[in-house]
Amino acid sequence: MKRGNPALAAYVTLVYFFLLGPLFIVAAAAFSGSNFLEFPPSSLSLKWFANILAVSAFLETFIVSLQIAVLGTFLSLVIGVPAAYALSRSAVPGRGVLQAIFVSPVIVPGVVLGFSLLRFYNVQGGVPVFQTLLIGHTLIVLPYSIRVISSSLANFEPAIEEAAISLGCPRWRTFFVVVLPNIRAGVMAAFILAFITSMNNVPVSVFLTGPGVSTLPIQMLSYVENFFDPTIASLSVVLIATTAGFMFLIERTLGLSYFAR
Amino acid sequence: MRYSSVYLLCVPALVLVGLLLAAPLYSTVAQTFGGEVALFGRYGAFFENAFNRDVFFRTLKIALITTVIAAALGYPTAYFISQAGPKWRSLLILCAVLPLLTSSVVRSFSWIVILGRKGSVNTLLMKLHVIDAPLRLLFNEISVVIGLTYLFLPLMILSLVGVMENIEDDLMDAATSLGAPRIKAFFAVIVPLSLPGLVVGAVLVFTGSLTSFTTPQLLGGDGSTVLSTLIFRQAMVLFDWDGAATIATMMVVLTLSVITAINMAARRLNPAA
Structure with a gap:
């Protein structure tokens, strides 16, 4: 800052206390030896971390979450990348409308989407819960995939691929040999963002649970509502650490400035 | 092609x-339009019920308060970030993104740890002998607003930083070198130019709060039901599918109207943007 304003700096410090404090408090409560959630903890222990593994539902729902997130993200990229590429390289009539359609799932409220999918596919259509969840998660991550891939394509110089095409390389081959390797970082970032979005989703998944099928956030939600011990705090520490690891990956691939856009 | x-x-x-x-x-x-009811009959029935009416207006009120608080906290913060050196800037953005990417269950849960009966606030106040018995700080509208502000503040900050970073420093320098006091230059230069960022942030925070489920479910009580938790109860507890569909339709219409209204208001305020 050129002329530092102490009042502003103090205000911003408080805002960051508000942003980060709760995560620190959860982390501290996770190491409590008490049977109740407390901060500051009166004794220290790792037993609540062990309890994550003792509650088998956490591992089971984690596996479902992982399957849905990986499959949904993969599908959204397979479907989203061709669309993003086509729209970035040609000004077809209706381009704006198509772009708006592709990011529209983000403005549908999550609970509305979850309820509608449950009603239409699972209850009326007889589609199993897992497949319905997969449709839902593919839909909610599609806008993220398309947005990140589009911005990554916009930064890629079209002259490079035009050179390949003018030298006789077919367009589909140019895409795989020239374009795709150059937007690697964007694809990676899209995958991570979509994956995190899917792993964290509650409002869509909360409607789509069935025998043997539920996701980790939903399991955590019901655990918080029924138990008051620090297990969720320990699990939160694991998840926050994983998120921080992913952020490190994004920082390395696309740069964190991506988020401030 | x-x-x-x-x-x-x-x-x-x-x-x-x-x-x-x-x-x-x-x-x-x-x-919501099928069956043996008059056109819009289900919507009329929804609003005839006092409980539903309360839920509807409470949802709007909570979303509005959250947006105002997020703007008040986020605007100065975003300005500070945009003025900071590159090292500080990326660190501050990083610290805003970390909570954003953390599960909403974890983030809402953290406020249970802070505001709960044996939480940090009650423990502190009891130690200081300000109170004798723990206060009931959770499961009311205030705890929902706190949780939602916490949830969406990073979105407000990031939307604003994105726009403020692109405002040329020269503009501020020009205004101050021509004699405008710094504070006046700020309101004449930065505020109008950052309006688009504020609009994007406000839309994200308002619609996010309007439709958020996890936070009101975990931090709200029976007296602070909102539309999203009401939809869940109608569909999954009472199996009232018509009722749930009616609320779902209203939420979609509400979200679209808010986005349109805020964008239209922004265009009127700043035709250049």
């Missing part, structure tokens, strides 16, 4: 959104 191949490459995404998303949504909206 030929137009036909462009459209062809868009077909999978169109099928996904146009068919797999639009069909269930259409079906939900259609359900």
Whole structure:
């Protein structure tokens, strides 16, 4: 800052206390030896971390979450990348409308989407819960995939691929040999963002649970509502650490400035 | 690229959104108009019920308060970030993104640890002998607003930083060198130019708060039901599918109206943007 304003700096410090404090408090409560959630903890222990593994539902729902997130993200990229590429390289009539359609799932409220999918596919259509969840998660991550891939394509110089095409390389081959390797970082970032979005989703998944099928956030939600011990705090520490690891990956691939856009 | 191949490459995404998303949504909206009731009869019945009316207006009120607080906390913070050196800037952005990418269950849960009976606030106040018995700080509208502000503040900050970073420093320098006091230059230069960022942030925070489920579910009580938790109760506890579909339709209409209204207001305030 050129002329530092102490009042502003103090205000911003408080805002960051508000942003980060709760995560620190959860982390501290996770190491409590008490049977109740407390901060500051009166004794220290790792037993609540062990309890994550003792509650088998956490591992089971984690596996479902992982399957849905990986499959949904993969599908959204397979479907989203061709669309993003086509729209970035040609000004077809209706381009704006198509772009708006592709990011529209983000403005549908999550609970509305979850309820509608449950009603239409699972209850009326007889589609199993897992497949319905997969449709839902593919839909909610599609806008993220398309947005990140589009911005990554916009930064890629079209002259490079035009050179390949003018030298006789077919367009589909140019895409795989020239374009795709150059937007690697964007694809990676899209995958991570979509994956995190899917792993964290509650409002869509909360409607789509069935025998043997539920996701980790939903399991955590019901655990918080029924138990008051620090297990969720320990699990939160694991998840926050994983998120921080992913952020490190994004920082390395696309740069964190991506988020401030 | 030929137009036909462009459209062809868009077909999978169109099928996904146009068919797999639009069909269930259409079906939900259609359900609210079917059966033996007058046109809009279900909406009339919804608002005749005092409890539902309270839920509807409470949802709007909570979303509005959250947006105002997020703007008040986020605006100065974003300005500070945009003025900071590159090292500080990326660190501060990083610290705003970390909570954003953390599960909403974890973030809402953290406020249970802070505001709960044996939480940090009660422990502190009891130690200081300000109170004798723990206060009931959770499961009310205030705890929901706190949780939602916590949830969406990073979105407000990031939307604003994105716009403020692109405001040329020269503009501020020009204003101050021509004699404007710094504070006046700030309101004449930075505020109008950062308005688009504020609008994007406000839309994100308002619609996010309007439709958020996890936070009101965990931090709210019976007296602080909102539309999203009401929909869940109607569908999954009471199995009142018509009722749930009615609320779902209202939420979609509400979200779209808010986005349109805020964007229109922004255009009127700043025709250049």
